[in-house]
Amino acid sequence: MLQMKQTVTICINGQEYTHEVKTSITLLDFIREKACLTGTKKGCDNGDCGSCTVLLDGKAVLSCMMLAVQADGASVLTIEGLSDKEGLHPIQKAFIDSGAIQCGYCTPGMVMAALALLSVNPGPTESEIRAAMAGHLCRCSGYENIVKAVDTAAKAMAQAVYSGERRG
Amino acid sequence: MQEFSYKKALSLDEALEVLAAESHRIIAGGTDLMLKIKHKTAYPRSLLDISSVKELRYVREENGRISIGACTKLSDLAGSLLCKNASPLIFATANDMASAEIRNMGTVGGNLCSARANCGICFLPGCRAMTADRSEIPCRNAAWSDLLLPLSAYGANVVLKNKHGERNVMVSNFLQEEGTLDLKPDEIMTEVNFARPREGGWGYAKLREPSSMGFPFLVVAAQADNGKFNITIGGSVGHVYQFKQISEESVPSIVSLKLKFNRCLRLSQTYREKTAVSVILEAMRRASEGCCR
Numbered sequence: 464m465l466q467m468k469q470t471v472t473i474c475i476n477g478q479e480y481t482h483e484v485k486t487s488i489t490l491l492d493f494i495r496e497k498a499c500l501t502g503t504k505k506g507c508d509n510g511d512c513g514s515c516t517v518l519l520d521g522k523a524v525l526s527c528m529m530l531a532v533q534a535d536g537a538s539v540l541t542i543e544g545l546s547d548k549e550g551l552h553p554i555q556k557a558f559i560d561s562g563a564i565q566c567g568y569c570t571p572g573m574v575m576a577a578l579a580l581l582s583v584n585p586g587p588t589e590s591e592i593r594a595a596m597a598g599h600l601c602r603c604s605g606y607e608n609i610v611k612a613v614d615t616a617a618k619a620m621a622q623a624v625y626s627g628e629r630r631g
Numbered sequence: 632m633q634e635f636s637y638k639k640a641l642s643l644d645e646a647l648e649v650l651a652a653e654s655h656r657i658i659a660g661g662t663d664l665m666l667k668i669k670h671k672t673a674y675p676r677s678l679l680d681i682s683s684v685k686e687l688r689y690v691r692e693e694n695g696r697i698s699i700g701a702c703t704k705l706s707d708l709a710g711s712l713l714c715k716n717a718s719p720l721i722f723a724t725a726n727d728m729a730s731a732e733i734r735n736m737g738t739v740g741g742n743l744c745s746a747r748a749n750c751g752i753c754f755l756p757g758c759r760a761m762t763a764d765r766s767e768i769p770c771r772n773a774a775w776s777d778l779l780l781p782l783s784a785y786g787a788n789v790v791l792k793n794k795h796g797e798r799n800v801m802v803s804n805f806l807q808e809e810g811t812l813d814l815k816p817d818e819i820m821t822e823v824n825f826a827r828p829r830e831g832g833w834g835y836a837k838l839r840e841p842s843s844m845g846f847p848f849l850v851v852a853a854q855a856d857n858g859k860f861n862i863t864i865g866g867s868v869g870h871v872y873q874f875k876q877i878s879e880e881s882v883p884s885i886v887s888l889k890l891k892f893n894r895c896l897r898l899s900q901t902y903r904e905k906t907a908v909s910v911i912l913e914a915m916r917r918a919s920e921g922c923c924r
Contacts, residue, residue: 523732598731
Protein backbone atom coordinates (compact mmCIF):
# COMPACT_ATOMS: atom_id res chain seq x y z
CA MET A 464 0.00 0.00 0.00
CA LEU A 465 1.43 3.31 -1.07
CA GLN A 466 1.79 5.89 1.68
CA MET A 467 0.33 9.16 0.41
CA LYS A 468 0.75 10.98 3.73
CA GLN A 469 3.73 11.61 5.97
CA THR A 470 4.40 13.48 9.19
CA VAL A 471 6.68 16.40 8.49
CA THR A 472 8.51 18.68 10.93
CA ILE A 473 9.89 21.94 9.57
CA CYS A 474 11.47 24.67 11.66
CA ILE A 475 10.09 27.94 10.28
CA ASN A 476 11.46 31.19 11.70
CA GLY A 477 12.76 29.33 14.75
CA GLN A 478 9.50 27.56 15.54
CA GLU A 479 8.87 23.89 14.77
CA TYR A 480 5.73 22.96 12.87
CA THR A 481 4.74 19.28 12.78
CA HIS A 482 1.85 18.15 10.58
CA GLU A 483 0.73 15.05 8.79
CA VAL A 484 0.53 16.14 5.16
CA LYS A 485 -0.07 14.68 1.73
CA THR A 486 3.28 13.84 0.19
CA SER A 487 2.27 15.89 -2.85
CA ILE A 488 1.91 19.28 -1.11
CA THR A 489 4.57 21.86 -1.77
CA LEU A 490 6.69 23.61 0.82
CA LEU A 491 4.83 26.80 -0.14
CA ASP A 492 1.46 25.25 0.74
CA PHE A 493 2.90 23.94 4.01
CA ILE A 494 4.12 27.41 4.94
CA ARG A 495 0.88 29.15 3.98
CA GLU A 496 -1.75 26.58 4.94
CA LYS A 497 -0.23 24.51 7.76
CA ALA A 498 1.99 27.12 9.43
CA CYS A 499 -0.48 29.89 8.47
CA LEU A 500 2.37 32.21 7.46
CA THR A 501 0.90 33.97 4.46
CA GLY A 502 3.70 36.47 3.89
CA THR A 503 5.25 34.09 1.36
CA LYS A 504 3.21 34.53 -1.81
CA LYS A 505 1.95 32.10 -4.43
CA GLY A 506 2.40 33.87 -7.75
CA CYS A 507 2.87 31.70 -10.84
CA ASP A 508 3.24 28.40 -8.90
CA ASN A 509 5.47 27.57 -11.84
CA GLY A 510 9.03 28.54 -10.84
CA ASP A 511 9.00 31.68 -12.95
CA CYS A 512 8.11 34.65 -10.72
CA GLY A 513 10.14 34.21 -7.51
CA SER A 514 7.40 35.48 -5.18
CA CYS A 515 7.51 32.24 -3.13
CA THR A 516 11.24 32.57 -2.33
CA VAL A 517 12.29 31.51 1.18
CA LEU A 518 15.64 30.63 2.69
CA LEU A 519 16.06 26.89 3.23
CA ASP A 520 19.04 26.22 5.49
CA GLY A 521 20.31 29.67 4.49
CA LYS A 522 19.91 29.25 0.71
CA ALA A 523 17.25 30.98 -1.36
CA VAL A 524 14.88 28.45 -2.93
CA LEU A 525 11.49 28.51 -4.63
CA SER A 526 9.06 26.99 -2.17
CA CYS A 527 6.51 26.28 -4.94
CA MET A 528 8.97 23.95 -6.68
CA MET A 529 9.77 21.83 -3.66
CA LEU A 530 7.75 19.25 -1.75
CA ALA A 531 7.09 19.80 1.94
CA VAL A 532 8.36 16.26 2.62
CA GLN A 533 11.69 17.21 1.02
CA ALA A 534 12.08 19.97 3.63
CA ASP A 535 11.41 17.62 6.56
CA GLY A 536 13.94 18.45 9.29
CA ALA A 537 15.13 21.61 7.55
CA SER A 538 15.19 25.18 8.78
CA VAL A 539 13.22 27.74 6.81
CA LEU A 540 13.27 31.52 7.04
CA THR A 541 10.30 33.42 5.63
CA ILE A 542 9.56 37.13 5.43
CA GLU A 543 7.82 36.94 8.83
CA GLY A 544 11.12 35.92 10.41
CA LEU A 545 12.97 39.06 9.36
CA SER A 546 11.53 41.77 11.53
CA ASP A 547 11.95 41.61 15.30
CA LYS A 548 11.34 43.72 18.41
CA GLU A 549 13.74 46.34 17.09
CA GLY A 550 11.61 46.82 14.01
CA LEU A 551 11.93 46.12 10.33
CA HIS A 552 15.02 44.58 8.80
CA PRO A 553 17.24 47.08 6.91
CA ILE A 554 16.24 45.44 3.62
CA GLN A 555 12.56 45.93 4.40
CA LYS A 556 13.24 49.56 5.39
CA ALA A 557 15.21 50.15 2.21
CA PHE A 558 12.39 48.77 0.04
CA ILE A 559 9.95 51.19 1.69
CA ASP A 560 12.31 54.19 1.64
CA SER A 561 13.29 53.62 -2.01
CA GLY A 562 9.72 53.29 -3.24
CA ALA A 563 10.46 49.74 -4.36
CA ILE A 564 6.98 48.53 -3.43
CA GLN A 565 3.79 49.15 -5.33
CA CYS A 566 1.25 46.33 -5.09
CA GLY A 567 3.74 44.48 -2.89
CA TYR A 568 2.96 40.97 -4.08
CA CYS A 569 6.51 40.28 -5.28
CA THR A 570 8.14 42.07 -2.34
CA PRO A 571 8.51 39.18 0.16
CA GLY A 572 10.32 37.08 -2.45
CA MET A 573 12.48 40.02 -3.52
CA VAL A 574 13.44 40.78 0.08
CA MET A 575 14.40 37.17 0.76
CA ALA A 576 16.49 37.06 -2.44
CA ALA A 577 18.20 40.30 -1.42
CA LEU A 578 18.94 38.82 2.02
CA ALA A 579 20.46 35.71 0.41
CA LEU A 580 22.63 37.91 -1.80
CA LEU A 581 23.81 40.25 0.96
CA SER A 582 24.60 37.39 3.32
CA VAL A 583 27.29 36.14 0.90
CA ASN A 584 28.13 39.40 -0.87
CA PRO A 585 27.77 42.41 1.45
CA GLY A 586 28.87 44.92 -1.19
CA PRO A 587 27.35 43.86 -4.51
CA THR A 588 27.73 45.84 -7.71
CA GLU A 589 24.66 46.89 -9.66
CA SER A 590 25.12 44.06 -12.14
CA GLU A 591 25.48 41.57 -9.29
CA ILE A 592 22.23 42.86 -7.78
CA ARG A 593 20.46 42.58 -11.13
CA ALA A 594 21.80 39.03 -11.61
CA ALA A 595 20.66 38.01 -8.12
CA MET A 596 17.16 39.42 -8.71
CA ALA A 597 16.83 37.96 -12.23
CA GLY A 598 14.41 35.28 -11.11
CA HIS A 599 11.92 37.79 -9.68
CA LEU A 600 9.14 39.37 -11.66
CA CYS A 601 7.56 42.68 -10.70
CA ARG A 602 4.77 43.93 -12.93
CA CYS A 603 4.42 47.37 -11.28
CA SER A 604 7.70 48.96 -10.36
CA GLY A 605 9.98 48.84 -13.40
CA TYR A 606 12.76 47.33 -11.24
CA GLU A 607 14.97 50.45 -10.94
CA ASN A 608 13.86 51.23 -7.39
CA ILE A 609 14.26 47.58 -6.41
CA VAL A 610 17.91 47.63 -7.50
CA LYS A 611 18.33 50.93 -5.64
CA ALA A 612 16.71 49.43 -2.52
CA VAL A 613 19.09 46.45 -2.43
CA ASP A 614 22.05 48.80 -2.84
CA THR A 615 20.74 51.05 -0.07
CA ALA A 616 20.19 48.04 2.19
CA ALA A 617 23.72 46.79 1.53
CA LYS A 618 25.15 50.15 2.58
CA ALA A 619 22.89 50.35 5.66
CA MET A 620 23.87 46.84 6.76
CA ALA A 621 27.57 47.58 6.22
CA GLN A 622 27.19 50.76 8.26
CA ALA A 623 25.42 48.82 11.03
CA VAL A 624 28.25 46.28 11.14
CA TYR A 625 30.81 49.10 11.18
CA SER A 626 28.95 50.82 14.02
CA GLY A 627 28.72 47.56 15.96
CA GLU A 628 24.96 47.45 15.72
CA ARG A 629 22.87 44.33 15.26
CA ARG A 630 22.45 42.45 11.97
CA GLY A 631 25.48 41.84 9.87
CA MET B 632 -1.48 18.18 -7.78
CA GLN B 633 -1.54 14.47 -8.53
CA GLU B 634 -0.86 12.30 -5.48
CA PHE B 635 2.12 9.99 -5.16
CA SER B 636 4.04 8.18 -2.46
CA TYR B 637 7.42 9.51 -1.40
CA LYS B 638 10.56 7.96 0.02
CA LYS B 639 13.80 9.72 0.91
CA ALA B 640 17.09 7.82 0.53
CA LEU B 641 20.02 8.85 2.71
CA SER B 642 22.69 6.80 0.97
CA LEU B 643 23.35 5.52 -2.53
CA ASP B 644 23.19 1.90 -1.38
CA GLU B 645 19.79 2.51 0.16
CA ALA B 646 18.54 4.17 -3.03
CA LEU B 647 19.80 1.29 -5.22
CA GLU B 648 18.19 -1.29 -2.90
CA VAL B 649 14.85 0.52 -3.08
CA LEU B 650 15.03 0.80 -6.87
CA ALA B 651 15.95 -2.89 -7.22
CA ALA B 652 12.86 -3.85 -5.24
CA GLU B 653 10.27 -1.58 -6.83
CA SER B 654 9.89 1.09 -9.49
CA HIS B 655 10.18 4.75 -8.48
CA ARG B 656 10.66 8.02 -10.27
CA ILE B 657 13.84 9.72 -9.04
CA ILE B 658 13.59 13.27 -7.73
CA ALA B 659 16.62 15.34 -6.74
CA GLY B 660 16.31 19.14 -7.07
CA GLY B 661 12.86 18.68 -8.53
CA THR B 662 12.74 21.91 -10.52
CA ASP B 663 11.97 20.03 -13.73
CA LEU B 664 9.94 17.11 -12.39
CA MET B 665 7.69 19.30 -10.23
CA LEU B 666 6.73 21.34 -13.29
CA LYS B 667 6.00 18.20 -15.29
CA ILE B 668 3.77 16.86 -12.50
CA LYS B 669 1.99 20.20 -12.18
CA HIS B 670 1.45 20.37 -15.93
CA LYS B 671 0.33 16.72 -16.03
CA THR B 672 3.06 15.65 -18.42
CA ALA B 673 4.50 13.25 -15.81
CA TYR B 674 2.42 10.92 -13.63
CA PRO B 675 4.71 9.27 -11.08
CA ARG B 676 3.00 6.92 -8.62
CA SER B 677 5.98 7.05 -6.29
CA LEU B 678 9.03 9.27 -5.89
CA LEU B 679 12.45 8.33 -4.56
CA ASP B 680 14.23 11.45 -3.31
CA ILE B 681 18.02 11.28 -3.62
CA SER B 682 18.68 14.96 -2.83
CA SER B 683 19.99 14.03 0.64
CA VAL B 684 22.54 11.50 -0.64
CA LYS B 685 25.62 13.49 0.33
CA GLU B 686 28.07 11.05 -1.28
CA LEU B 687 26.75 12.17 -4.70
CA ARG B 688 27.54 15.84 -4.12
CA TYR B 689 31.14 16.72 -5.04
CA VAL B 690 33.40 18.31 -7.63
CA ARG B 691 36.89 16.81 -7.57
CA GLU B 692 39.92 15.98 -9.67
CA GLU B 693 41.70 12.64 -9.58
CA ASN B 694 44.39 11.43 -11.97
CA GLY B 695 43.69 14.17 -14.49
CA ARG B 696 39.93 13.57 -14.59
CA ILE B 697 37.30 15.96 -13.28
CA SER B 698 34.40 14.20 -11.57
CA ILE B 699 31.10 15.83 -10.65
CA GLY B 700 28.58 13.99 -8.46
CA ALA B 701 25.07 13.77 -9.88
CA CYS B 702 23.50 15.47 -6.85
CA THR B 703 25.89 18.41 -7.04
CA LYS B 704 23.81 21.59 -7.06
CA LEU B 705 24.17 23.95 -10.01
CA SER B 706 25.14 26.64 -7.50
CA ASP B 707 28.00 24.37 -6.32
CA LEU B 708 29.33 24.34 -9.89
CA ALA B 709 28.80 28.09 -10.21
CA GLY B 710 30.95 28.64 -7.12
CA SER B 711 33.55 25.92 -7.64
CA LEU B 712 37.15 27.10 -7.96
CA LEU B 713 38.13 23.78 -9.53
CA CYS B 714 35.35 24.16 -12.04
CA LYS B 715 36.41 27.73 -12.78
CA ASN B 716 40.03 26.75 -13.37
CA ALA B 717 39.66 23.34 -14.99
CA SER B 718 36.35 23.41 -16.86
CA PRO B 719 35.55 27.01 -17.78
CA LEU B 720 32.68 26.08 -20.10
CA ILE B 721 30.83 24.33 -17.31
CA PHE B 722 31.59 27.20 -14.95
CA ALA B 723 30.28 29.76 -17.45
CA THR B 724 27.18 27.67 -18.19
CA ALA B 725 26.37 27.07 -14.53
CA ASN B 726 26.64 30.77 -13.74
CA ASP B 727 24.40 31.60 -16.68
CA MET B 728 21.59 29.14 -15.98
CA ALA B 729 18.14 30.07 -14.70
CA SER B 730 18.00 32.06 -11.46
CA ALA B 731 19.98 31.93 -8.21
CA GLU B 732 17.04 30.18 -6.53
CA ILE B 733 16.82 27.46 -9.19
CA ARG B 734 20.61 26.99 -9.16
CA ASN B 735 20.34 26.37 -5.40
CA MET B 736 17.84 23.59 -6.08
CA GLY B 737 18.68 22.01 -9.45
CA THR B 738 21.31 19.29 -9.76
CA VAL B 739 23.73 18.16 -12.45
CA GLY B 740 22.05 14.76 -12.77
CA GLY B 741 18.60 16.32 -12.90
CA ASN B 742 19.64 18.70 -15.65
CA LEU B 743 21.03 15.87 -17.78
CA CYS B 744 18.11 13.54 -17.10
CA SER B 745 15.67 16.20 -18.26
CA ALA B 746 17.77 16.50 -21.39
CA ARG B 747 15.05 18.19 -23.32
CA ALA B 748 14.43 21.25 -21.22
CA ASN B 749 11.03 21.33 -19.70
CA CYS B 750 8.07 21.17 -21.99
CA GLY B 751 4.71 22.68 -21.35
CA ILE B 752 5.78 25.92 -19.79
CA CYS B 753 5.87 28.37 -22.67
CA PHE B 754 2.07 28.54 -23.00
CA LEU B 755 2.45 29.81 -26.54
CA PRO B 756 -0.09 28.60 -29.12
CA GLY B 757 0.76 24.96 -29.69
CA CYS B 758 2.28 24.48 -26.25
CA ARG B 759 1.58 21.02 -24.89
CA ALA B 760 0.34 22.46 -21.60
CA MET B 761 -2.54 24.03 -23.54
CA THR B 762 -3.43 20.92 -25.52
CA ALA B 763 -4.68 17.46 -24.73
CA ASP B 764 -1.23 15.97 -25.41
CA ARG B 765 -0.42 14.22 -22.14
CA SER B 766 2.29 11.85 -23.39
CA GLU B 767 5.59 11.65 -21.55
CA ILE B 768 7.64 12.05 -24.73
CA PRO B 769 9.75 15.22 -24.30
CA CYS B 770 8.34 18.28 -25.98
CA ARG B 771 9.55 18.55 -29.56
CA ASN B 772 9.53 22.31 -29.26
CA ALA B 773 11.92 22.44 -26.33
CA ALA B 774 15.63 23.15 -26.38
CA TRP B 775 18.29 20.79 -25.05
CA SER B 776 19.31 21.24 -21.44
CA ASP B 777 22.11 23.68 -20.62
CA LEU B 778 24.78 21.32 -19.26
CA LEU B 779 24.52 18.97 -22.21
CA LEU B 780 26.55 21.32 -24.38
CA PRO B 781 29.69 21.84 -22.26
CA LEU B 782 29.73 18.19 -21.21
CA SER B 783 29.47 17.09 -24.85
CA ALA B 784 32.23 19.53 -25.80
CA TYR B 785 34.47 17.99 -23.12
CA GLY B 786 33.60 14.42 -24.22
CA ALA B 787 32.20 13.56 -20.78
CA ASN B 788 30.98 10.16 -19.56
CA VAL B 789 28.04 9.57 -17.28
CA VAL B 790 28.27 6.82 -14.67
CA LEU B 791 25.06 4.80 -14.21
CA LYS B 792 24.77 2.44 -11.25
CA ASN B 793 22.34 -0.24 -10.19
CA LYS B 794 22.48 -2.77 -7.37
CA HIS B 795 24.63 -5.12 -9.43
CA GLY B 796 27.25 -2.78 -10.81
CA GLU B 797 27.90 0.27 -12.93
CA ARG B 798 28.41 1.25 -16.55
CA ASN B 799 29.90 4.28 -18.28
CA VAL B 800 28.12 5.93 -21.19
CA MET B 801 29.27 8.88 -23.27
CA VAL B 802 26.99 11.88 -22.77
CA SER B 803 26.33 11.91 -26.52
CA ASN B 804 25.11 8.28 -26.35
CA PHE B 805 23.21 8.76 -23.09
CA LEU B 806 20.81 10.93 -25.02
CA GLN B 807 18.73 8.94 -27.48
CA GLU B 808 16.10 9.63 -30.10
CA GLU B 809 13.40 12.12 -29.19
CA GLY B 810 15.21 13.11 -26.02
CA THR B 811 14.78 9.75 -24.28
CA LEU B 812 17.64 8.47 -22.13
CA ASP B 813 19.79 5.36 -21.96
CA LEU B 814 18.78 4.87 -18.32
CA LYS B 815 17.22 1.67 -17.01
CA PRO B 816 14.48 1.77 -14.36
CA ASP B 817 16.77 0.35 -11.65
CA GLU B 818 19.67 2.71 -12.45
CA ILE B 819 20.75 6.00 -10.93
CA MET B 820 23.12 8.45 -12.56
CA THR B 821 25.85 8.92 -9.99
CA GLU B 822 28.53 10.98 -11.71
CA VAL B 823 29.73 12.76 -14.83
CA ASN B 824 33.46 12.77 -15.51
CA PHE B 825 35.84 13.96 -18.20
CA ALA B 826 39.56 14.36 -18.80
CA ARG B 827 40.80 17.77 -17.66
CA PRO B 828 40.43 19.86 -20.83
CA ARG B 829 43.40 21.54 -22.44
CA GLU B 830 43.72 25.05 -21.02
CA GLY B 831 43.02 28.09 -23.12
CA GLY B 832 41.17 28.80 -26.31
CA TRP B 833 37.60 28.14 -25.19
CA GLY B 834 34.72 30.43 -26.12
CA TYR B 835 31.02 30.25 -25.41
CA ALA B 836 28.05 32.16 -26.83
CA LYS B 837 24.34 31.82 -26.34
CA LEU B 838 21.07 33.07 -27.80
CA ARG B 839 18.42 33.27 -25.14
CA GLU B 840 15.04 34.86 -25.01
CA PRO B 841 14.55 36.50 -22.58
CA SER B 842 18.18 37.12 -21.70
CA SER B 843 17.69 36.08 -18.08
CA MET B 844 15.81 32.88 -17.20
CA GLY B 845 15.22 32.25 -20.91
CA PHE B 846 15.45 29.06 -22.91
CA PRO B 847 18.84 28.38 -24.53
CA PHE B 848 17.63 28.61 -28.14
CA LEU B 849 21.12 28.37 -29.49
CA VAL B 850 24.29 27.63 -27.52
CA VAL B 851 27.74 27.29 -29.03
CA ALA B 852 31.03 26.20 -27.48
CA ALA B 853 34.14 26.78 -29.57
CA GLN B 854 37.71 25.64 -29.03
CA ALA B 855 40.56 27.24 -30.97
CA ASP B 856 42.67 24.50 -32.55
CA ASN B 857 45.66 25.46 -34.71
CA GLY B 858 43.99 28.37 -36.44
CA LYS B 859 40.69 26.51 -36.80
CA PHE B 860 37.91 25.71 -34.37
CA ASN B 861 36.14 22.70 -32.91
CA ILE B 862 32.55 23.68 -32.25
CA THR B 863 29.65 22.14 -30.37
CA ILE B 864 26.14 23.43 -31.01
CA GLY B 865 23.10 22.89 -28.81
CA GLY B 866 19.79 24.57 -28.09
CA SER B 867 16.69 24.20 -30.24
CA VAL B 868 18.39 22.04 -32.88
CA GLY B 869 17.92 18.39 -33.88
CA HIS B 870 20.63 17.09 -31.59
CA VAL B 871 23.88 18.32 -30.08
CA TYR B 872 26.14 18.82 -33.10
CA GLN B 873 29.94 18.65 -33.08
CA PHE B 874 32.17 19.84 -35.92
CA LYS B 875 35.96 19.63 -35.95
CA GLN B 876 38.51 21.90 -37.63
CA ILE B 877 36.08 24.52 -38.87
CA SER B 878 37.12 27.86 -40.35
CA GLU B 879 35.13 31.07 -39.93
CA GLU B 880 34.35 31.12 -43.67
CA SER B 881 32.58 27.77 -43.52
CA VAL B 882 30.12 28.77 -40.78
CA PRO B 883 27.27 29.97 -43.10
CA SER B 884 27.33 26.72 -45.09
CA ILE B 885 27.35 24.61 -41.93
CA VAL B 886 24.31 26.46 -40.65
CA SER B 887 22.38 26.18 -43.91
CA LEU B 888 23.38 22.62 -44.87
CA LYS B 889 24.13 20.68 -41.70
CA LEU B 890 22.00 22.08 -38.89
CA LYS B 891 18.47 20.82 -38.45
CA PHE B 892 16.41 23.17 -36.34
CA ASN B 893 13.62 21.99 -34.08
CA ARG B 894 10.23 23.48 -34.45
CA CYS B 895 10.27 26.30 -31.96
CA LEU B 896 7.27 28.20 -30.72
CA ARG B 897 9.05 31.38 -29.72
CA LEU B 898 11.61 32.11 -32.44
CA SER B 899 11.12 31.33 -36.14
CA GLN B 900 13.52 29.03 -37.99
CA THR B 901 14.52 31.85 -40.36
CA TYR B 902 15.45 34.05 -37.43
CA ARG B 903 17.43 31.29 -35.73
CA GLU B 904 19.23 30.37 -38.99
CA LYS B 905 20.36 33.95 -39.48
CA THR B 906 21.29 34.39 -35.84
CA ALA B 907 23.13 31.06 -35.65
CA VAL B 908 25.91 32.35 -37.90
CA SER B 909 26.47 35.32 -35.58
CA VAL B 910 26.34 33.21 -32.42
CA ILE B 911 28.86 30.68 -33.80
CA LEU B 912 31.20 33.45 -34.97
CA GLU B 913 30.90 35.13 -31.57
CA ALA B 914 31.88 31.88 -29.82
CA MET B 915 34.86 31.57 -32.20
CA ARG B 916 35.91 35.16 -31.55
CA ARG B 917 35.75 34.55 -27.81
CA ALA B 918 37.75 31.34 -28.24
CA SER B 919 40.42 33.28 -30.14
CA GLU B 920 40.57 35.80 -27.32
CA GLY B 921 40.59 33.02 -24.74
CA CYS B 922 37.50 34.37 -22.96
CA CYS B 923 37.08 31.06 -21.13
CA ARG B 924 40.76 30.85 -20.22
